[in-house]
Amino acid sequence: MERTRKKKIAKRGALLFAFNSSKYNYADMAVYTARRIEAFLGIPTTLVTDVDSLKTILPDLKTFDKIIDIVPDKSNIKEQTAWINKGRYQAYELSPYEETLLIDVDYLVNSDTLLKTFDLSDTFCCHSNTHMLMHPEASQEKMSAYSYDTLWATVIMFKKSERAKQIFETLEMVQNNYEHYANLHSFVGGVYRNDYGLTIALKIVNGHTDVPSDYIPWNLVHVGKNTSVYADSSDIQIPCDGSLFDFNTEFTIMFDHWKKSKVRKEYMSIKDMDFHVMNKDLFVGIMNG
Structure with a gap:
């Protein structure tokens, strides 16, 4: 990064x-x-x-x-x-x-x-x-x-x-x-x-x-409420200055696709893309690493 x-x-x-x-x-x-x-x-x-x-x-x-x-x-x-x-x-x-x-x-x-x-x-x-x-x-x-x-x-x-x-x-x-x-x-x-x-x-x-x-x-x-998003790596606080961070920019999106009572997990990778997280719990998860 x-x-x-x-x-x-x-x-x-x-x-x-x-x-x-x-x-x-x-x-x-x-x-x-x-x-x-x-x-x-x-x-x-x-x-x-x-x-x-x-x-x-x-x-x-x-x-x-x-x-x-x-x-x-x-x-x-x-x-x-x-x-x-x-x-x-x-x-x-x-x-x-x-x-x-x-x-x-x-x-x-x-x-x-x-x-x-x-x-x-x-x-x-x-x-x-x-x-x-x-x-x-x-x-x-x-x-x-x-x-x-x-x-x-x-x-x-x-x-x-x-x-x-x-x-x-x-x-x-x-x-x-x-x-x-x-x-x-x-x-x-x-x-x-x-x-x-x-x-x-x-x-x-x-x-x-x-x-x-x-x-x-x-x-x-x-990122909708029925879709999950996870950071691919943790944000890193730069030791020399507590106010600086090296932020992760890569995320994995996951969705459970149901068809005929069976579920298939679908994945997508994104990088350097801004996005709105509708599920606040997922945002907190990203924030807390």
């Missing part, structure tokens, strides 16, 4: 939101993701979190360029527990950078590909298409049979501009009126999804038309 350290660009940085739940330490995931961002993208990371989550990562605070402590909105309930994913609209005001990568903490940065997003738009871009590893035939998700294809809030690039500000202000409005938009677009409301909020907000700002430069031109790669 070779590790290339890239020169930091002061005006650029990443922004991570992480609030612990009863099941997962999202702040710990943010530490791991920030380290990979520094290693592969060479940009600093700001963490948005709360006091309780912050207490769980005290030895690792130096990982972050800045830490912003907010009071999270815990009104989103999923599987009988608080799922703290509201408030992403605050990213525009909270980001200390001129150009920001807003990334979910369960997205595994495994290359320098995301640096290209800064050249795609003067204001904003996100993913409009996905690829599900081991399920190439999977169709693109729609909010409902009667609505738009889903846009993805997993990775967003935005630059301080009036248009980007308008998008995030509209996202706040959509979050505050989510049940209305759920009825309007015929999807199930209740649990707020950033992906749906983003889809609606961007369509409103664009007058319900498509602006091609808003879309990242490569697919968002998902």
